[in-house]
Amino acid sequence: MATAKSGAVVRVDFAFKRELAEKIEGNLASFCYQCGACVGDCPAATYTDDFNPREIMLKVLYGLGEELIGSDSLLWKCTNCYNCAERCPQDVKPVEVIISMKNMMADRGIYPEGVEKVIETFETTGRTVPMSSAIDKQRARFGLPPLPPVPMEEIRALIEPAPAKGEE
Numbered sequence: 001m002a003t004a005k006s007g008a009v010v011r012v013d014f015a016f017k018r019e020l021a022e023k024i025e026g027n028l029a030s031f032c033y034q035c036g037a038c039v040g041d042c043p044a045a046t047y048t049d050d051f052n053p054r055e056i057m058l059k060v061l062y063g064l065g066e067e068l069i070g071s072d073s074l075l076w077k078c079t080n081c082y083n084c085a086e087r088c089p090q091d092v093k094p095v096e097v098i099i100s101m102k103n104m105m106a107d108r109g110i111y112p113e114g115v116e117k118v119i120e121t122f123e124t125t126g127r128t129v130p131m132s133s134a135i136d137k138q139r140a141r142f143g144l145p146p147l148p149p150v151p152m153e154e155i156r157a158l159i160e161p162a163p164a165k166g167e168e
């Protein structure tokens with residue numbers, strides 16, 4: 001496929017755009033006018049050489065699915081911090097577009113090593129990082145109380161698959 005680099009022909013992957021629009025329940029990305037305000041406070045952009053939410057949104061606008069979702073996707077570098085959503089004057093919420101593309105990759109069985117372990121830890125403890133006394137000690141240094149127990153019943157109810165239509 002041609003890329004968005006200058007002078008190259010861009011072929012819009014409409015199937016990718018349709019699938020993404022379904023995932024985000026709308027077409028948030030089309031309101032991006034490429035101002036770059038989402039980049040300044042993005043930790044992934046600050047601490048890596050190749051991650052840039054404005055460029056990601058440009059590729060989304062072009063429908064360059066092959067450059068965004070794949071086994072070596074840089075989207076996993078996004079920390080889900082939501083700084084970009086707070087900065088964007090167009091209310092585009094790049095983070096939610098990125099999360100939707102991560103979900104598209106997960107649907108295809110593409111995710112980084114270690115994700116299954118994080119999911120297993122979450123399903124058994126309600127946390128993505130196992131609790132330890134070291135975490136409570138670190139919190140105490142900042143004047144924070146120990147973390148409260150996780151309400152596992154509520155978590156299980158939230159992550160239980162929704163009943164199929166007609167089974168409710």
Ligand code: SF4
Binds near residue numbers: 053
């Ligand atoms: S801040 Fe919003 S409008 Fe500006 S480049 Fe980022 S996503 Fe696009």
Ligand code: SF4
Binds near residue numbers: 044
């Ligand atoms: S949510 Fe992701 S893209 Fe947005 S600022 Fe944070 S790391 Fe960057």
